[in-house]
Amino acid sequence: MSVIYILWLREVKRYLRSRVQIIASLGNPLLYLLVLGFGLGPVFKRAGNGDYLQFVAPGIIGMSVLFSSIFSGLGLLWDRQFGFLKETLVAPVSRMQIMVGRTLGGSTVAVIQGLLITLVCVIAGFRPPNPLAIPLTFGFMVMIAVVFASLGVAIGSGLQDMQGFQLIMNFLVMPIYFLSGALFPLKDAHGVLKYITRTDPLAYGIDGIRSVLGAPNVAFDARLDFVVLLAVGTVFLMFGAWRFHKIEA
Amino acid sequence: MIRVQNLVKTFGTLNAVNDVSFEVAEGEIFAFLGPNGAGKTTTIKMLTTLLKPTSGKIQLDGLDPQVQRNEARKRFGIVFQDPSLDGDLTASENMEIHGVLYHVPHKLRRQRTEELLKQFELWDRRNDQVKKFSGGMKRRLEIARGFLHTPRILFLDEPTLGLDPQSRNQLWTHIKKVNEAERVTVFLTTHYMDEADRVAHRIGVIDHGKLVAQGTPAAIKEQTGTTTLEDAFLALTGSTIREESASSADQMRQFAKMWSGGKR
Numbered sequence A: 001m002s003v004i005y006i007l008w009l010r011e012v013k014r015y016l017r018s019r020v021q022i023i024a025s026l027g028n029p030l031l032y033l034l035v036l037g038f039g040l041g042p043v044f045k046r047a048g049n050g051d052y053l054q055f056v057a058p059g060i061i062g063m064s065v066l067f068s069s070i071f072s073g074l075g076l077l078w079d080r081q082f083g084f085l086k087e088t089l090v091a092p093v094s095r096m097q098i099m100v101g102r103t104l105g106g107s108t109v110a111v112i113q114g115l116l117i118t119l120v121c122v123i124a125g126f127r128p129p130n131p132l133a134i135p136l137t138f139g140f141m142v143m144i145a146v147v148f149a150s151l152g153v154a155i156g157s158g159l160q161d162m163q164g165f166q167l168i169m170n171f172l173v174m175p176i177y178f179l180s181g182a183l184f185p186l187k188d189a190h191g192v193l194k195y196i197t198r199t200d201p202l203a204y205g206i207d208g209i210r211s212v213l214g215a216p217n218v219a220f221d222a223r224l225d226f227v228v229l230l231a232v233g234t235v236f237l238m239f240g241a242w243r244f245h246k247i248e249a
Numbered sequence B: 001m002i003r004v005q006n007l008v009k010t011f012g013t014l015n016a017v018n019d020v021s022f023e024v025a026e027g028e029i030f031a032f033l034g035p036n037g038a039g040k041t042t043t044i045k046m047l048t049t050l051l052k053p054t055s056g057k058i059q060l061d062g063l064d065p066q067v068q069r070n071e072a073r074k075r076f077g078i079v080f081q082d083p084s085l086d087g088d089l090t091a092s093e094n095m096e097i098h099g100v101l102y103h104v105p106h107k108l109r110r111q112r113t114e115e116l117l118k119q120f121e122l123w124d125r126r127n128d129q130v131k132k133f134s135g136g137m138k139r140r141l142e143i144a145r146g147f148l149h150t151p152r153i154l155f156l157d158e159p160t161l162g163l164d165p166q167s168r169n170q171l172w173t174h175i176k177k178v179n180e181a182e183r184v185t186v187f188l189t190t191h192y193m194d195e196a197d198r199v200a201h202r203i204g205v206i207d208h209g210k211l212v213a214q215g216t217p218a219a220i221k222e223q224t225g226t227t228t229l230e231d232a233f234l235a236l237t238g239s240t241i242r243e244e245s246a247s248s249a250d251q252m253r254q255f256a257k258m259w260s261g262g263k264r
């Protein structure tokens, strides 16, 4: 059994064992879906932007994948705090393997979370256009997950304790979320905002999901979304591995 | 087996380990003693590739742990001073991960896990999550895990921390057994002087990052003119009756302490 597999399995087991957390983590997206979907829906429609639920569902899916993957990457901090990190760092295996195992595990968890939210969206009335849309959505979820799990590892490698966590949350994760166009159509963004949103990897992820799910107000081409995510994912994975490589305990 | 030359580690302006040199022969049990903050854990971290030395040379079984990292890592097992288990996983799962990380073949992994968990009286609880264990049980699991891949060198950083006398006794018996039967080299730290006196072939005493004495327990006692290792330790590290007979170095330290707001 390989090192990558066992560390992947560890992440998945830990996730499946935290049932309360899984249920709690569904609450937030559900709230967004209900409040925004049903609250803003009529306004959105009147403005000629189509059905808001169809529009916002991919945003909520992207959001849950973002949060779940970046937290799993930052889980490094918990492992440092509770000491398990040392156990992996002194083992006769390359840091690359450890990092990849963790990142894939975290990504898997994030994708499971994304699938759960997709299900919730469908229950709330969201309708994918055709069966082919589901595997394509899945593909975009995987890419979003890898991008942000790697980013989480890259950041987590540099943090010594939980102090920095709130900082990362407020000045990185929330902006990534709000600037991604999860909640508003990017094509209406103007001026500086337009350029800032273009630098947000999540924007391409959510846009990709919108494309394949046939949601209204798609901003870019799905192929562009795919290429950008692939490139950013590769860079972040390498960046994360490099940062992880430099950890001292 | 372990060779350390002029090892230095500085954190900012603090010399946590300051020009330390020693050797530990194969099959030897070496106790590394010193007061809190003396630099024991920092030394172990450098020996086990967790920290980069500021300067100095280290050899483990002829290997440089900074260069031939994974080769060196295969040779040692370590029980950390601080917790290092995954609390969400079970005892077996923690062992399993360790076995895979150290490339222990599947069958052998199973067999040794069973042996060790039985030995440390954790077999009945093997499928319980570790976070539900008592402090002593966690400690025993960490120790059992350290033995899993049959290391040639064992680093034990206060292994008996939080263990009851029964478990302590059993642990040292086990360590002596593997030391004698398999010639495993043991590098340990402890604050229980009687343990060190009983199990160690040789002792190194470190204080404020400097190695202040080295030798067999008997030699150290003789050198300090004391009858117990505890007295020898106190004589060497100068914390007894510091008020009355403080050396000039001790006085300097006291001053430094006052001026730095008691940080050291």
Ligand SMILES: Nc1ncnc2c1ncn2[C@@H]1O[C@H](COP(=O)(O)OP(=O)(O)OP(=O)(O)O)[C@@H](O)[C@H]1O
Pocket (backbone or CB within 6 Å): B011, B014, B016, B034, B035, B036, B037, B038, B039, B040, B041, B042, B043, B081
């Ligand atoms: N990461 C670090 N950054 C800054 N200072 C450190 C760091 N790690 C250890 N130190 C300092 O180095 C000194 C030696 O610490 P070390 O943990 O090696 O002591 P020790 O001998 O193991 O003590 P104890 O018996 O309490 O475990 C201490 O003054 C400690 O505060």
Ligand SMILES: [Mg+2]
Pocket (backbone or CB within 6 Å): B040, B041, B042, B081, B157
């Ligand atoms: Mg220590």
